[in-house]
Structure formats: C-alpha cells, structure tokens
Amino acid sequence: MQLHPAKRVAIVIEAPMLRRLTEALEDAGVTGYSVLPVLAGSGRSGPWSSDSSFGTAGTLVQVVCILSEDKLQDMVDRAFPVVERHIGMITVTDCEVLRPERF
C-alpha cells in the first residue's frame, strides 16, 4: 500500500466565525473538512469551558482538513484574515494519505 505526503491543517476558531472560515476554505479549493466541537481548554485568558456559556459566543470549534502541499499557501492566505483578529490558532503538520487524488 503506497503512502503519499500531505498536509493536515487544524484551525481552532471562535464558533461565530465558523461559516466565514469554511467559506474561505472552499474558496481555496479545499474539497473536504471536518468540524469538531471544542469542549473546554485553557489559553492566554486562563481556563474556559463551553458549559459556562450560552449560545455560540464564548465557544470554540476546530476545523480539520487534509490537503496537498501545493494548495497549502493559498489556503493559509485565505484563512488567516478570518482568524487574525480573533481567539484561535492555525497549525499545519505533515501527514500521509493513501488516496492523494482526493486532496
């Protein structure tokens, strides 16, 4: 079974900004992504938990996508303006996939 290199991008972002971010990903040609709830955590403002807020404000989500390296820079260039002024972070790690034509 042949493995192929790809990039895994994980973006933690405030829930009210989610739709803006996924649209930026689609504009960058990202063909698939997953949205995961972030239940609790700790950051520069100390610990937080989604069970102490009501509605989307004060909660975070994580968007995970796998893409080929040639799409990465354009994706980051489009995603960063959405995240820039907000709580959140973008991380990029190396990964391997079995079906590279899907990414």
Add this chain to the structure above:
Amino acid sequence: MQEFFSLALGNLGSPLILSFVLGLAAALARSDLSFPEAVAKALSVYLLFAIGFKGGVSVSSHGLTLDIGTALIAGVVLSALIPFIAMALLRVMTSLGRTDAAAVAGHYGSISIVTFVAATSVLDSQGIASEGYMVAVAAAMEAPAILSALWLVSSGGASGGGRMDARLWREILLNGSIVLLIGAFLIGAVTGEDGLREIEAFVVDPFKGALCIFLLDMGLIAGRGLLKSRGVLSLGLFAFGVVMPLAGAMVGTLAAVLIGLSPGGAFLLAVLSASASYIAVPAAMRVALPEADPGIYLTLSLGVTFPFNLTIGIPVYLMLATAAMGGG
C-alpha cells in the same frame, strides 16, 4: 411596601426562581450536574415557540391596532438609546476602555428573552393582562443596540473599530431566536383562538414546567460563568451589573407611560429595557468587535444582571410599572 415584599417573596419562592437557584447553587458547589446541549436547545425552541404563539393569539383576539407600531418604534428607540446610558454609567463606575465599555453597553440595549419569558409567567401568576404584541417588541429590540455599540466605538476612534457588513446584518436579523419568535407570533396571529385550542395541551400546560427545567440549566451556566470569571469583574463592574438594569427599567417604564401601555405591558417593556443579551449580541460582538473581552460582557450579562433581574428585578419592575401606570 408590604405589597412589594409579598410580591418579592412570592417571586423568590416560586418554582421558577427556586429551579434557577438550584442550578446556580449546584454550579457554585462544583456539582457535575449538567444538561445535554440538545435538551437545552430543544427547551429554548419550545419556550420561544410557545411565547411567540400565545402573543400572536392575543393580538388576533384584540385586533391589530396602531398601538403595535408605536410600541415597536418605542422598542427600537429604547434599544438604540440604552447603550448610551450604559456607556455613561460605565465611564463613571468603571475604568473599562472604550472598546470593552461599548461592547458591554451594547448588551444592555438588547434583551434577554428568557427574562422576558419569566416575566410573562409572573404576569400569568398574578392574573395581570398585557399586550400580546410585546413579543414582537422583544424581537425588535434585539438588534439596534448592536449598531449603537459599534457607533460608540467608532466615534471614539478606538483602534480596530467595529465591522458591520451585510452578512453580519443577515445573521443578526435572521438569528434563530428572532425567526422562531416572530414566526410563532405570526402563526398565533393567523390561527387565533382556534389554533390555540388545537395545541393548548402543548403550548400552555407544560410551559411553566419546561421553563423550570430551562432555568435550572441557566442557573448552572450562570454559576459556572461566575466561577470562571473570578478576578474578571471589579467591584465597579459588578455594581454596574445591578444599577444598569434598574436604570433601564426606569427608562422603559417612562417610555411605556408615554405610549400608554397597560400596567402589564409597561412591566414587560421595563423588563426588556432592564435585561441584557447573552446570545445574539455576544455572537455579533465576537464578529464585529473581537478586541472586546468576552469574559467581561458575558459574565456581566449572564452572571450578574440575569440572576439579579430574575430574583429581585422582576418584582421591583412590576411595582414600578403598576405605580407608574396607576394600576394595581
């Protein structure tokens, strides 16, 4: 005064408030009691539908009059005006920067629909009638305060400034609570008493029980928010969270006098003016004004003002409204 204490004690001893206090106490005691998010969401959908529907039925019974337009305009003006009062108070009582202060002020111009629902429940218990269209006034008061808050930031030249684009407008005006409230109101207005008879067993009888469970969850959220925010709120900010709703209620009551609402309607307008948003405005502020600290405005509106209004504010506003309107 004796009547006030009797009303206040009756309110504090009601299942609604005791359910909220149970949730608050459980959270402060760090109990692991929790509600699945889907349950809380289903309860809020039910409560919004029921309150909107019943408001619509009331309008269908009493007929559509010009009073609705007057009340809607009053609500919009109050929502836009109250942030300026809040800003002035914040300047005097706290040392918040302009951006944080404007964000907080915006929350107090908008409304808490749960406080409104609890207030209508108190009116039912007391047998006091109110204008059914106050539900529509509640919906109209959600958004104007956001514009005032953004104007307060931009007029002060604060770095970053507020961002308001067409998409944010759509998200605010078509947020789920407003769509459900207005939609159910229209269904109630169109179907009237006949419609109510068909679904009365669903929207009337279980209403208070569902509200109790919902307030229990709100107590948990408010308590956990308070625990999390220790050190975030100064004494001045905490005092603002109590003084501002009283000021808002007075302005709301004055507006009710000017437009000639019934004592019940005046009470509801006072409650709307006293309450602070913790759903629509925080989400809008995170998009339009991300530099503002959400720990401050969420804790103030949900952890201080909401419990205050629910326990002490509601009987005070009812007394204020009945005294001002010459009822009771």
